[in-house]
Amino acid sequence: MNILVTDTILYGIIGACFAYLLLMYIMQKAKAAGLEKRVKKARAAYEEAKQLQGKEKDKLIDHISMVYGVEQAHYVSMGKLWAGMPMNLLLVARGKASNIKQSVGVDSVTQTWIYTETDKNTGSNRKILEVVLVDNEVNNWNTIS
Amino acid sequence: MSFKNYYEILGIESGASTEQIREGYRNVSARHKSGTNHIDEFHQERLKDINEAIEVLSNPEKKREYDKTLNILDTVITSPPNHVSPSQKPASINVDQSDAERINELIKKHFEKEKALREKYELLLYSQSAKPVRHFTSVKVILCAVIIGVAFYFHSPHRFVFDFADTKKENFTYEYYTKDTTLIYAKPELKKTKVLKGVSKGTGFNVISETTYFFKIAYLNEEGRNIEGFIKKEELEKSTEIPF
Numbered sequence: 001m002n003i004l005v006t007d008t009i010l011y012g013i014i015g016a017c018f019a020y021l022l023l024m025y026i027m028q029k030a031k032a033a034g035l036e037k038r039v040k041k042a043r044a045a046y047e048e049a050k051q052l053q054g055k056e057k058d059k060l061i062d063h064i065s066m067v068y069g070v071e072q073a074h075y076v077s078m079g080k081l082w083a084g085m086p087m088n089l090l091l092v093a094r095g096k097a098s099n100i101k102q103s104v105g106v107d108s109v110t111q112t113w114i115y116t117e118t119d120k121n122t123g124s125n126r127k128i129l130e131v132v133l134v135d136n137e138v139n140n141w142n143t144i145s
Numbered sequence: 146m147s148f149k150n151y152y153e154i155l156g157i158e159s160g161a162s163t164e165q166i167r168e169g170y171r172n173v174s175a176r177h178k179s180g181t182n183h184i185d186e187f188h189q190e191r192l193k194d195i196n197e198a199i200e201v202l203s204n205p206e207k208k209r210e211y212d213k214t215l216n217i218l219d220t221v222i223t224s225p226p227n228h229v230s231p232s233q234k235p236a237s238i239n240v241d242q243s244d245a246e247r248i249n250e251l252i253k254k255h256f257e258k259e260k261a262l263r264e265k266y267e268l269l270l271y272s273q274s275a276k277p278v279r280h281f282t283s284v285k286v287i288l289c290a291v292i293i294g295v296a297f298y299f300h301s302p303h304r305f306v307f308d309f310a311d312t313k314k315e316n317f318t319y320e321y322y323t324k325d326t327t328l329i330y331a332k333p334e335l336k337k338t339k340v341l342k343g344v345s346k347g348t349g350f351n352v353i354s355e356t357t358y359f360f361k362i363a364y365l366n367e368e369g370r371n372i373e374g375f376i377k378k379e380e381l382e383k384s385t386e387i388p389f
Contacts, residue, residue, distance in 0.1 A: 010300040017289035024280040032277045042272040046265040053258040060251040067244045087221050088252055096148030096256075100214040111217065123193070 060092060081131065085138040087111075090131060098125065108135050148218065151198035151211065159215060163203070170199045187274035191267075319349025321360065321381040329374035333359035341374045342366070349384070350376065 057077075065073030068089070075082060076093045085093075090113070097113035104110075115129040131141040152159040155169035174195050177188040201207045240248075298305055325346050331339040333356045342364070350362040359375040366372050 006300050010296050013296040014293050017293055021281065021286060021289055024282075024285060028277070028280040031280070035272070035275055035277050038272045038275075039269070042265070042269040046262070046269045049258070049262040049265040053255075053262045056251070056255050056258045060248070060255050063244075063248055063251055067240055067248060088249060091218075091221050092252055092255065096218050097214070098148055099210070100217045102213065102217060 064089065064092070081138055081141050083138060083140065087133055087136040087138075090133070090138055094129070094131070097131070110134050110139075148214070149194065149197070150215070151202055152215075154194050154198040155202070159212070166199070166202045170195065185274045185276075187270045318351070320352055320384055321350050321362075322384060323348045323350075323376070323380055324382050325380065327376060327380040329362070329364065329376055330359075331374060333361070333375040335377075341372065344376075350381065 061073050061077050064076055072082075072089070075085075076089050079093045081090065081093065094113075094115060098116040099114040101112045101114070102109065111133040113129075113131040113133065114127055115131075116125040117128045118124070119126055127144050129141060129143050132139045150159075152161065154173070155166060156173055157165050157169040161169065174192065177191045177195070201211050323344055323346055327344055328340045329342045329344060331341050344364075350360070350364070353361040353363060353373065355361065355378070356375075358378055360378055360381060361373060361375055363371055363373050
């Protein structure tokens with residue numbers, strides 16, 4: 001075979017191999033950069049949502065303090081309960097319960113709000129707080145340690 | 146652990162039919178299992194939630210109980226708030242209707258923002274869990290090197306031919322080899338003769354001539370000069386290889 005042809009084939013193969021490896025390297029770098037950008041964007045969005053949620057909660061606590069009083073608002077923001085606490089304030093103070101059991105009596109409605117937490121070792125849910133409400137007000141509660 | 150909305154976890158509307166629940170389960174679980182043998186912590190957590198959701202929603206009794214909880218939570222912020230006092234028994238506070246509505250509206254917004262925050266957090270965890278695809282791998286580099294090597298072999302095969310003939314010539318050019326460490330003498334006699342050199346075992350020689358007990362050989366001294374000498378026949382053995 002003509003030496004020029006064989007040389008061309010050889011250098012063509014070498015060039016193609018290097019071009020392929022270079023392309024792979026560039027693709028990898030580009031994807032890694034894209035991924036980093038996506039994480040950065042997601043983090044910024046999360047921080048923004050956190051700020052908005054904080055502002056919304058402040059607004060809610062302010063309003064609670066205006067309507068119910070400063071002491072009650074402070075209790076709510078600290079997650080504390082008191083007898084006679086309205087159900088919606090319980091919701092703000094402790095969040096949504098994992099399970100609610102309701103029983104309807106002759107002249108009152110009793111609800112038991114059960115809060116659970118996931119055990120990191122076993123992965124199972126265990127009860128940490130049980131709040132009994134009578135007619136939409138906290139009647140008593142039991143913290144399970 | 147706060148309340149988990151299993152319908153949201155499965156990406157379906159609350160009150161969905163059994164078939165819709167199953168379909169939702171299939172869709173979301175496939176998204177977290179898709180194509181990876183290695184499932185990281187993020188996907189494991191999501192799968193745990195998904196399995197928890199299907200366990201509750203596919204069991205009629207558990208579903209009924211769960212739906213009841215969900216309904217109560219939904220109605221909490223629509224029910225009118227009553228009087229309140231943190232210090233034991235109520236010193237009644239009358240909450241007027243507009244304030245109550247405003248509070249409920251704010252609570253609703255608060256939970257909406259909390260949900261949005263949770264979604265953003267999930268998104269952040271998801272993007273952090275994504276592993277970068279490795280395009281530039283050692284296997285590809287080796288493969289390219291092999292391809293180049295093969296191409297080069299076909300291009301210049303002569304470069305891959307080693308001249309063994311020269312080596313053989315070098316190694317098997319001698320007729321005789323010393324059996325052990327021995328001496329080269331100046332004359333073919335042991336007494337009253339000068340020892341020219343000591344040679345180690347396996348040193349090769351070509352014989353110039355021979356006497357009854359000696360071979361006449363030639364060797365190069367340290368100065369590169371050709372010197373002739375004698376070695377006892379019994380000290381040499383004939384090479385088994387065919388000399389070139």
